[in-house]
Amino acid sequence: MTAEEEHEKLLADLGRQLRIVAGREIYFDWEGFFWDPNDWDEEVATILARESGLDELTEAHWKVLRFIREYYFYHGRAPMNRHLKEGVHLSLGEIESLFPGGIRLGARRLAGLPNPKSCF
Amino acid sequence: MSGRLIYLDNAATSFPKPREVLDRMLQGYIELGVSPGRGSYDQALEAEDVVHGARKKLAIFFGAPDADRIIFAANATDALNIAFNGLLRPGDHVISTRLEHNSVLRPLYHFREMGWISYDLVHFDGKGFVDPGEIARNIKPNTRMVIVTHASNVLGSVQPVEEIGRVCSERGIPLIIDASQSAGKIPIDMTAWNVSAVAFTGHKALLGPTGIGGLAVRPDLDIKPSRFGGTGVDSRSPIHTVTFPHRLEAGTLNLIGIMGLSAGIDYIMHKGIESIHREEMALLKRLRDGLAGLEHVEMYCAGDLSGHVAVLTANVNGVSPEDAGAILDGDFNIAVRVGLHCAPLVHEDIGTINRGAVRFSPGIFNTPEDIDHAIRAMASMS
Numbered sequence: 199m200t201a202e203e204e205h206e207k208l209l210a211d212l213g214r215q216l217r218i219v220a221g222r223e224i225y226f227d228w229e230g231f232f233w234d235p236n237d238w239d240e241e242v243a244t245i246l247a248r249e250s251g252l253d254e255l256t257e258a259h260w261k262v263l264r265f266i267r268e269y270y271f272y273h274g275r276a277p278m279n280r281h282l283k284e285g286v287h288l289s290l291g292e293i294e295s296l297f298p299g300g301i302r303l304g305a306r307r308l309a310g311l312p313n314p315k316s317c318f
Numbered sequence: 319m320s321g322r323l324i325y326l327d328n329a330a331t332s333f334p335k336p337r338e339v340l341d342r343m344l345q346g347y348i349e350l351g352v353s354p355g356r357g358s359y360d361q362a363l364e365a366e367d368v369v370h371g372a373r374k375k376l377a378i379f380f381g382a383p384d385a386d387r388i389i390f391a392a393n394a395t396d397a398l399n400i401a402f403n404g405l406l407r408p409g410d411h412v413i414s415t416r417l418e419h420n421s422v423l424r425p426l427y428h429f430r431e432m433g434w435i436s437y438d439l440v441h442f443d444g445k446g447f448v449d450p451g452e453i454a455r456n457i458k459p460n461t462r463m464v465i466v467t468h469a470s471n472v473l474g475s476v477q478p479v480e481e482i483g484r485v486c487s488e489r490g491i492p493l494i495i496d497a498s499q500s501a502g503k504i505p506i507d508m509t510a511w512n513v514s515a516v517a518f519t520g521h522k523a524l525l526g527p528t529g530i531g532g533l534a535v536r537p538d539l540d541i542k543p544s545r546f547g548g549t550g551v552d553s554r555s556p557i558h559t560v561t562f563p564h565r566l567e568a569g570t571l572n573l574i575g576i577m578g579l580s581a582g583i584d585y586i587m588h589k590g591i592e593s594i595h596r597e598e599m600a601l602l603k604r605l606r607d608g609l610a611g612l613e614h615v616e617m618y619c620a621g622d623l624s625g626h627v628a629v630l631t632a633n634v635n636g637v638s639p640e641d642a643g644a645i646l647d648g649d650f651n652i653a654v655r656v657g658l659h660c661a662p663l664v665h666e667d668i669g670t671i672n673r674g675a676v677r678f679s680p681g682i683f684n685t686p687e688d689i690d691h692a693i694r695a696m697a698s699m700s
Contacts, residue, residue, distance in 0.1 A: 279648030290641075290648035291698060300641040314640075 219245055229303065231313040235270065238310025247308055251298040259308075262286050262293055266309035276311055324652045324688045328681030329471055329499060329629050329659075331521045331528060335582075336682075339525055342581040347574045354573055356550045365573060372580040373563065379583055380497075380516050380534045381507035387535040389566040390576060394498040395421035397517035397533035398465075400566055401494055402429065403544030410462035412437040415448050416663040417470045417477070422496060423663065426465075435462075439663065446475030446619035454485045464493045468500035472664040472677065473619040474602075474629030476504065483512030492539055498522060502586055503595055503627045514539040520575060523594075523681075525582030530575030533566070541566060594682055598628035601680040601689050605630055608693030614700045618668045618675065631659075631668075631675045634699045639676045642699060646676075650695035654678055 199207070213228025220241045225233035230246075232238055243263060247255050255263070265285045269277040282301075283290055290301060297304025302314065325333050346368065352359075355366035373388040382388060391397040402425045406412070414422055416439045429435045438456045442448050453464060464486050469476045479495055486493040492514035497506060501516070502523030508516050516534040520526035535541060546558040547568035559565055586594065603623055609615045609632055617632045634642045643656035657674040658665050665671045678692065 279644050283648045290645040294637065294641050294645060294699075300638055301644050302638060302640050 227313050229307070229313055231307050232310045233312070235267075235310045235312060238267070243308050243310065250304065250308070258288070258296060262288070262296065262305050263309045266305060266311060270309070270311050276306060276314060322651065324650070324684070324691055326678045326680055326684065326688070326692060327653045327655045329522065329677060329679035330655050332523060332525050332681050334683060335527070335578075336525055336585045338585055339527075339578050339581040343527065343574050343578040346577040351573065353550075353570055356570070368580070369571060369573065369576055372576045372583075375580055375583050376518075376532065376534060379506070379587075380501075380518070381509045381511075382516070382534040382536065383509055384537050384562070386562045387537060389533040389535060389563050390530065390571050391532050392529055392572070393521070393531040394496060394517045394519040397519075397531050398422060398494075398496060399425060400533055400544060401463075401465075401515055401517065401541060402426075404541035404566065405463055405492070405539075406435055407462070408434045409460055410435045411458045411460045413440065413453055413456045413461060413464045414438075415440045415442060415466055415477075416667055417442050417446070417448065417467050417473070417475075418465075418661065418663070419467060419471055419496065419498065420660040420662070421498070422465055422467070442470075442473075442475070442664075442667070444619070445622065446470055446473035447625070448477050448482070450478055450481040450485050453482055454489075457485075457489055457491065461489075461491055464491055465496065466493070467496045467498070468506070469497075469503070469627045469629070470661070470664060471499045471629065472631050472659050472661050472675075473668075474499075474623075474626040474631075474679075475619060476500065476625050476627060479513065480511045486514075487512035499627055499629065502582070502591070503598070505591055508534060508536065515541075520579035520582065523586075524579060525585055525682075526579035527575055530572050530579045535562070535566075543568075589682070595627070598680055598682065598684075599623065599626070601684055601686065602626070602628040602630055602678075604686055604689045605678055605680070605692060608689065609696060612693075612697055612700070615696055618670070628681070629677060629679045631677045632696075633670065633675045634696065637699050639670075639674050642676050642696075645699060646692070646695050649698075650691065652692055652695055 214225050214233055216225055224237045244255055293305055294300045350361055350365050352361045352365050354369045356362055373385040376388045377385040398421050406429055412435055426437050440448050440452045466477055468479055483493050494515045495513050497516050497518045501518040514536050519531035521528040543558050543565050545568045549559040549564035552559045606620050609617055614635045615632050620630050639656040643654055646652040646654055655677045659677055665674055
């Protein structure tokens with residue numbers, strides 16, 4: 199097996215999956231999180247939202263998604279809970295209700311951030 | 319939202335630490351922050367006295383016969399590694415349980431992958447307890463060790479160590495307990511219980527800082543050293559010191575950590591371990607009773623809290639544990655631990671392996687109002 203093949207196998211083992219979304223080839227992880235946050239755009243987010251049961255992304259949704267992305271690219275990490283709450287002027291409970299899948303599997307995933315590394 | 323952080327993650331590490339502990343660490347290190355036992359000047363000898371005093375205190379605390387066999391380590395995981403590396407040999411068999419933390423599971427897995435050992439993990443029942451008879455049934459001629467968590471870090475259930483100790487003692491097999499969640503919460507008597515070694519950490523219920531823990535060893539347990547180096551004694555010899563405690567300690571000790579651990583034990587002894595346990599369990603029962611009234615909350619092995627320490631794990635239907643934790647933190651200023659708690663087999667067995675659960679672990683500085691606030695927070699997630 200070449201080094202490149204070994205690398206590809208490792209990525210596959212980590213659950214990397216290729217999908218065509220909005221005519222583009224995009225890699226996602228095993229839970230549907232973007233492999234590369236730079237692959238995100240609003241059209242892709244809209245399609246993924248529809249798949250998750252959100253027919254329309256309202257201004258409230260976009261406010262959350264844009265804040266998460268801006269924070270991520272500025273700080274290099276997802277917003278802390280209090281920063282998210284202050285940044286979008288919504289409680290965490292309200293954000294949870296806004297997205298099917300809630301904060302992590304809903305908002306964070308649709309914002310194109312990578313899967314958080316937590317104790318799983 | 320309450321302005322004060324309501325900290326319910328004491329099973330991860332106790333917070334805040336008693337002021338007395340922090341003061342004694344700082345003052346002790348200001349006055350005596352030299353290398354203990356490594357010099358002939360008075361302060362080095364005094365520092366060594368502090369270390370030996372802590373060993374004596376821990377020996378009494380754990381019912382250990384010999385203070386020189388209180389081995390300092392970085393934490394319980396480190397202490398368990400000292401035990402595994404010092405005891406296990408190729409061909410050995412080990413018995414443990416599915417309640418274990420990765421501090422036990424991963425070393426066992428590692429040694430099995432190396433081809434050194436085999437092991438069996440005993441199941442726990444629907445209330446979170448291991449049957450000592452099941453441990454007896456798994457004993458083989460080559461069983462070298464039984465290693466059991468004293469209290470589950472997910473369910474809070476305290477295991478019948480005394481009965482397990484009897485099983486092991488009758489067969490001449492060393493019993494090691496992981497006391498990470500029990501030391502400082504409930505009394506431990508390794509001599510009376512036939513426990514050969516107790517692995518403990520200083521930063522949880524012993525109220526010390528992170529970075530200090532240890533292994534209390536009975537004299538009849540022959541643990542080989544697995545790390546080697548300077549001990550401050552026998553320096554001319556190329557062979558690592560054979561006498562305890564230096565046999566299992568290499569390099570300069572964590573003096574400020576030992577000072578904090580020693581102060582934490584003093585704090586516990588002054589307050590009374592039974593009193594601490596009673597107060598924490600009253601808080602846990604209040605939490606359990608409050609959550610029991612919420613239809614959208616599911617708890618695990620919390621029906622009967624007798625034989626538990628103050629740990630309770632739950633989930634909110636329709637809300638992932640990590641989101642529940644985020645809401646508790648962001649909207650209610652409540653700190654809990656979510657996920658698998660480094661104990662994946664427990665979550666496998668209670669059916670929460672996919673996303674884990676939310677763990678509440680009140681400590682000595684929590685109040686009934688904190689618990690009521692947590693119940694209201696959980697109620698809001700319906």
